[in-house]
Amino acid sequence: MLSQRSLISVGLLLITYFMKPLFIAVLSLTCLLQACQQPAEKAVQQAPITAVDTTKASVGAAPTLAQRLSPVLKGHWVSADYLQKVALTRSPQAAFDDALSPTSLEIGDFANQKDSVEIGASYGLHEGGNLTLLLQAGTQPGSLKVREPSGEAGTSTELAYRITSTDTTLLYSTRKSRTNKLINQLAYRRTGMPGKTTDLEAGVELGVNKLLLSGRYTGTDSAGRAVAVRFFTDGTVLGLPFKKYVVQTDFAGPNPGDELVFDVHTKQQQSFAASFGRDTLKFYTTHSLIGIPPGGTDTTEYFTRGRLRYQLLRTKQP
Secondary structure (H helix, E strand, O other): OOOOHHHHHHHHHHHHHHHHHHHHHHHHHHHHHHHHHHHHHHHHHHHHHHHHHHHHHOOOOOOOOOHHHHHHHHHHEEHHHHHHHHHHHOOOHHHHHOOOOOOOOEEEEOOOOOEEEEEEEEEOOOOEEEEEEEEEEEEOOOEEEEOOOOOOOOOOEEEEEEOOOOOEEEEEEEEOOOOEEEEEEEEEEEEOOOOOOOOOHHHHHHHHHHOOOOEEEEEEEEOOOOEEEEEOOEEEEOOOOOOOOEEEEOOOOOOOOEEEEEOOOOOOOOOEEEOOOOOOOEEEEEEEEEEOOOOOOOOEEEEEEEEEEEEEEEOOOO
């Protein structure tokens, strides 16, 4: 017979034998759960960081109306009708009387403006003034309202644009305030970009220079000497004893008609009566007289042509 102490020892051995696999299984399961839980907790902690970064990268301020339209409207703008008349007649004097107002507009960069911006306007190629471009949408898509110093009662004015594959046209429209019915519309062509200072004449000069003079020429002077001349659109000239030129476009007072002025406002300034052919240029000396011009009745200053100083023929570009 086993003693009581021996029975207790046997019992303990049996318990240890059967409980050891269970203890090991429980321990393994606990470790497995802890290992799986740690990456999950880290993923939960990192998720908000990723979401915040993505949100910050996608947020951006939408461009304002001024920022959208400033690159489109900025520039020297000249009446399309006036430029067409100059091209047809080859005579700025002949086109002068038909120049509608405003004949030209100058619009600087206004991308950083919030409410309004002053723009330049010339009237009849003789007087200059300003208009206020309101940074408010007009009645047409992409248009802006314009405030005129002396606008007609019951009307509103706005600037809009039309873009084609070859050009951009600025539209100056006047409408009935109540009905938005179109009363009048003027079209403008961009002839260049304005500089740092306001110059209403620059836009007209650029447009006329390109139509009548810009290019290369060969010919002779009054002494029969050969000359090779190049006129640039910006008003510079090479091949003649001058540096700059200006085509006369204002004929409000006594004048010799179509005229080309070299080195204006300098000691070398010299003026010539001009004939602007499609392929030929002729420059003449002019004489100013006081008296009754041929066909006139009153005494006034008038001009006559003298000898031919330069005769030039446009050369074809290679």
